[in-house]
Structure formats: structure tokens, C-alpha cells
Amino acid sequence: MSLTMRTGILAGLLLALPAAAGAESISLEEAVRRAVAASPALAAGEAGIRSARAGRSQADARPNPVLSVEAENIAGTGAYDVFRQAETTVTYSQTIERGGKRDARIAYAERDVAVAEASARQARLDLAEAVQRTFIDLQVAGEVLWLAQRRLETERAMQAEALRRVRGYKDPLFVETRADARVAHARLALDEAGARRDAVRARLASFWGGKPEDLEVPRGIEKPDEHDHQLASADSALVSASVERARAAVAVEQARGVQDYTVSGGVRHLRQSGDVALVAGISIPLGRFDRNRGNIERAQAERQRIELAAEAARLDRLRQLASLRADAEAARMRADGIMQDVYPKATHALQQVREGYNRGGFRFADVQDAADAIIEIQSQWVEAMTRYRDVLSQIDRLTGRFEALAGEEMP
Numbered sequence: 001m002s003l004t005m006r007t008g009i010l011a012g013l014l015l016a017l018p019a020a021a022g023a024e025s026i027s028l029e030e031a032v033r034r035a036v037a038a039s040p041a042l043a044a045g046e047a048g049i050r051s052a053r054a055g056r057s058q059a060d061a062r063p064n065p066v067l068s069v070e071a072e073n074i075a076g077t078g079a080y081d082v083f084r085q086a087e088t089t090v091t092y093s094q095t096i097e098r099g100g101k102r103d104a105r106i107a108y109a110e111r112d113v114a115v116a117e118a119s120a121r122q123a124r125l126d127l128a129e130a131v132q133r134t135f136i137d138l139q140v141a142g143e144v145l146w147l148a149q150r151r152l153e154t155e156r157a158m159q160a161e162a163l164r165r166v167r168g169y170k171d172p173l174f175v176e177t178r179a180d181a182r183v184a185h186a187r188l189a190l191d192e193a194g195a196r197r198d199a200v201r202a203r204l205a206s207f208w209g210g211k212p213e214d215l216e217v218p219r220g221i222e223k224p225d226e227h228d229h230q231l232a233s234a235d236s237a238l239v240s241a242s243v244e245r246a247r248a249a250v251a252v253e254q255a256r257g258v259q260d261y262t263v264s265g266g267v268r269h270l271r272q273s274g275d276v277a278l279v280a281g282i283s284i285p286l287g288r289f290d291r292n293r294g295n296i297e298r299a300q301a302e303r304q305r306i307e308l309a310a311e312a313a314r315l316d317r318l319r320q321l322a323s324l325r326a327d328a329e330a331a332r333m334r335a336d337g338i339m340q341d342v343y344p345k346a347t348h349a350l351q352q353v354r355e356g357y358n359r360g361g362f363r364f365a366d367v368q369d370a371a372d373a374i375i376e377i378q379s380q381w382v383e384a385m386t387r388y389r390d391v392l393s394q395i396d397r398l399t400g401r402f403e404a405l406a407g408e409e410m411p
Contacts, residue, residue, distance in 0.1 A: 025216040028135050032128045032402050035207035039127055045120035052109070052116040059109035062102065066093040068264075073271075089279060091266030099258025104251040111245035118238035121403070125234055127207075128402035129393050134204045136222045136389040140382065141197035143221070147378050148186070148193040154350070154371060155179075155186040161354065162364055175364045182368070221385065224328070224392060231317055232400025239310040246303035253299045257292035259285040317398055324395050331388035338381040346374045 026034075036042060070089045162179035165171040202212040262283040267276055350370040356362040396402065 024214055025218060027218065028132060028222055029402070029405055031135055031204065031207070031217075032131050032405050034210070035127055035131045036124055036405065038208035042120065042124055042127065045116075045123050049113065049116045049120055052113040056106070056109040056113055059105040060102075063095040063097065067091075068093065068266075086271050087268060088271075089266060089268040091264045091279060091281075093262055093264035096261045096263060098260055099255040100251070101255040101258070101260070104248065104255040108245065108248040108252050111241060111248045114241035115238065115245055118234060118241045121234035122238050125232060125397055125400060125403060128405065129397040131204070131207055132222070132393045132396060132402075133389060134200060134207070135217060136385075136392070138197065138200045138204055138217050139219070139221050140385050140389065141193070141200045142217070142219060143385075144378075144382060145190070145193040145197050148190040151375065151378075152183070152186040152190050154374075155183045158354065158367055158371065159183050161358055161367075165357075165364075170360060171364060178364065178368070182371070221388075222392070224395070230399060231314070231321070232398060232403060234400060234403055235317065235398075236314075239313065243303070243307050243310055246299070246306040250296065250299040250303050253292055253296045257296060321395065321398050324391050324398070328388065328391040328395060331384050331391055335381055335384040335388055338377060338384060342377055343374070343381070346370070346377050350374060 068089075068091045070091070072087045072089070074086045159176075159179040159182070162171065162175050166173060166176045198212065201215055204217075205212045205215045263281070264283075265278070265280045268279050269276055350367070350373075353362055353367050353370040357364065357367050
């Protein structure tokens with residue numbers, strides 16, 4: 001679908017607006033790229049990935065061995081005076097992990113890395129959505145500023161017409177006062193529109209720490225992208241990684257239900273005879289009371305919860321996307337209709353009323369009504385465009401329009 005937001009006359013006048021001196025015009029894609037490169041929140045996500053990878057490295061570690069030194073009969077009475085009959089035993093013990101604990105631990109850590117990476121991709125898409133909304137806001141603010149300039153020009157022309165008729169004693173004095181008030185109100189609206197555009201431009205530049213005065217965006221309104229409207233792979237990747245991590249958590253708890261063995265070996269020095277003897281041992285937990293069943297059942301229930309929630313979230317995103325497409329089409333058609341059909345007719349009606357007013361066929365109140373109708377139409381267009389901005393940015397977020405840009409490696 002395409003978007004045309006103004007009549008031919010309106011487009012020509014927009015092109016006549018002067019650009020800010022020395023300002024740099026950037027595209028939406030460039031704005032997203034700059035924001036991604038400069039975002040401290042995304043840098044935090046990268047740190048989270050490094051943290052998860054460090055956890056993966058730690059999961060690969062085996063249990064540390066234990067070196068034990070045991071001395072018997074080191075002190076006592078008679079023949080067992082200090083060190084006379086002491087016997088020393090040095091043993092080396094090693095826990096043997098059973099039930100695939102190490103493999104399960106590594107698998108869980110790897111899924112944790114995948115979750116961190118998918119979360120970082122998702123955060124970048126969220127940032128791209130915020131940048132896009134601000135970018136379109138700035139484009140709409142530019143249009144509103146142009147409309148405010150045209151309104152002030154019209155009100156000044158109406159003021160001159162009213163003043164001529166009042167000076168000619170064709171209209172009462174309060175008509176001049178009304179015209180002056182409308183000019184003052186239009187001037188305030190223009191100042192407000194300029195301030196809003198400057199504020200939005202500063203907000204857009206703040207995404208990468210740029211200077212607002214050096215920033216300019218292309219005139220017109222950002223159009224929908226013709227990319228494939230499927231759900232964003234970043235969201236799907238996060239869901240899949242979360243499910244796989246939950247499954248790995250079940251395997252970890254199941255492995256913990258298997259008891260580990262501890263084997264040991266060493267030497268014993270017999271003080272009385274001076275001989276040395278070998279010692280060996282094995283420790284086997286019986287596992288009579290604790291088989292980790294509660295934690296296993298809890299992990300299984302959590303896995304099921306995540307799987308069902310993931311499927312529900314996927315279906316919800318599909319329904320939301322279908323609804324947003326319909327809303328986008330409706331907002332686009334309304335905005336197009338206002339600018340292509342309603343706005344030209346309203347301006348033509350104002351011109352006709354002004355001509356009749358100059359000939360004495362209408363009152364100044366009739367001119368006011370025609371001018372106010374144009375102001376109301378402009379407000380309706382801004383409302384439609386605001387809705388369009390919201391819907392378009394949500395569609396592009398759900399479908400991952402900027403995923404390629406958001407996935408670029410950060411410095």
C-alpha cells in the first residue's frame with residue numbers, strides 16, 4: 001500500500017519550505033542505525049550476553065578434587081604422648097558426577113546464552129519502534145508547522161479585508177477586534193507548532209546524542225514498507241529459546257535426582273612400625289529420602305507453562321497484526337481523504353465566502369465559520385496521522401522491519 005498525504009498544491013507549497021541552514025537530512029533507516037549504535041541500554045544487553053557466555057564456560061567445569069590430611073594419636077598420655085604414636089593419612093578424593101549432570105548443566109547454560117541473545121535482538125527492535133515513532137512525529141510536526149503558517153497568512157488577509165470594511169463603515173468596529181484576536185491566536189498556534197517541532201527534533205537527536213539544529217528529516221510522511229509481513233524472528237527466537245531453556249531446566253533437575261559417588265585414595269604412615277599403607281574408599285549416598293522429585297515436577301510444570309504461554313503470545317501477535325493492518329488502512333484512507341478531498345473543498349469554500357464578504361454578501365461571522373472549519377479539518381488530519389503513526393510503528397515492530405539494521409554488530 002502507498003500513502004499520499006496532500007494535494008498537488010499542498011505538495012508544491014511544502015517543497016517551497018526552506019530547510020534549516022546547515023541541517024543534515026537523514027532517512028529513517030539511518031536514524032535507527034545511529035540509535036542502535038549509541039544506545040546504552042543495548043550495550044547493557046551485550047553485557048548480558050557476555051555474562052551468559054561466562055556462565056556457559058563455568059558450567060563446563062568439573063567438581064574440584066579434595067586433598068585431606070588426617071592425623072591420629074597425635075597426643076595423649078603415656079605411650080601416646082605428643083607425636084610418639086601419631087599416624088598420618090593423606091587422601092585424594094574426587095566426586096564423580098552421575099546422571100548426566102555436567103551435560104545437563106552445559107545445555108541449560110547454552111540455552112541461557114540463546115535467551116540473552118534473543119532478548120538483545122528484541123530490545124533493539126523496541127528501540128527501533130521508539131525511533132520510528134519519533135521520526136514520524138517530526139514529519140507530522142513539520143506538516144503542522146506548514147499548516148500553521150498558512151493559517152496565519154489567511155488570518156492576516158482576513159484581517160486586512162475586515163479592516164477595509166470597518167474603515168468604510170460597512171462593518172461594526174468589533175469586527176476589526178475579532179480579526180485582530182484571530183491573528184493573535186494564529187500567531188500563538190504558529191509559535192506552538194514551531195516549539196513542538198523543535199522539541200520533537202531534539203528528542204529524535206537525543207537517541208544518538210546528536211545536535212537538534214543539525215538534524216532534518218525528509219518532507220512528507222513515512223510510508224509503509226513493502227517487506228514480508230511475517231512475525232519478527234527476534235520474538236520467535238526469544239520464545240523458542242525460553243522454551244528450550246525450560247526443557248533444559250527439567251533435565252538439570254532430573255540429573256540432580258541421581259546421587260553422585262565420591263572415590264578416594266591415599267597413604268597412611270604407621271608411626272610405630274614406620275611402614276606405609278595404602279587406603280581407598282568410596283562414598284555412595286543411599287538416596288532413600290531425597291530424589292529431587294519436587295524440583296523435577298516443578299520444572300516440568302514451569303516448562304509446560306512457558307510452552308503454553310509462548311503459543312498464546314504467538315496467536316495474540318497474529319491477531320494483533322491482522323487488526324493493526326486494518327487500522328492502518330483505515331487511518332491512511334481517512335488522512336488521504338481529508339487532505340485530498342475535504343481540505344481542498346474547505347479552502348475553496350473559504351475563498352468563496354471571502355469573495356462574498358468583500359462584496360457585502362456575507363458577514364464576518366460567516367468568514368470566521370469557514371476559517372474555523374479548515375482548522376477543525378486540520379485537527380482531524382493530525383489525529384488521523386497520529387493514529388497512523390502508532391499503528392505503522394506497531395506493525396513494523398511486530399514484523400521486524402528494522403531487524404537487519406537492529407541486528408548489526410554494535411561497536
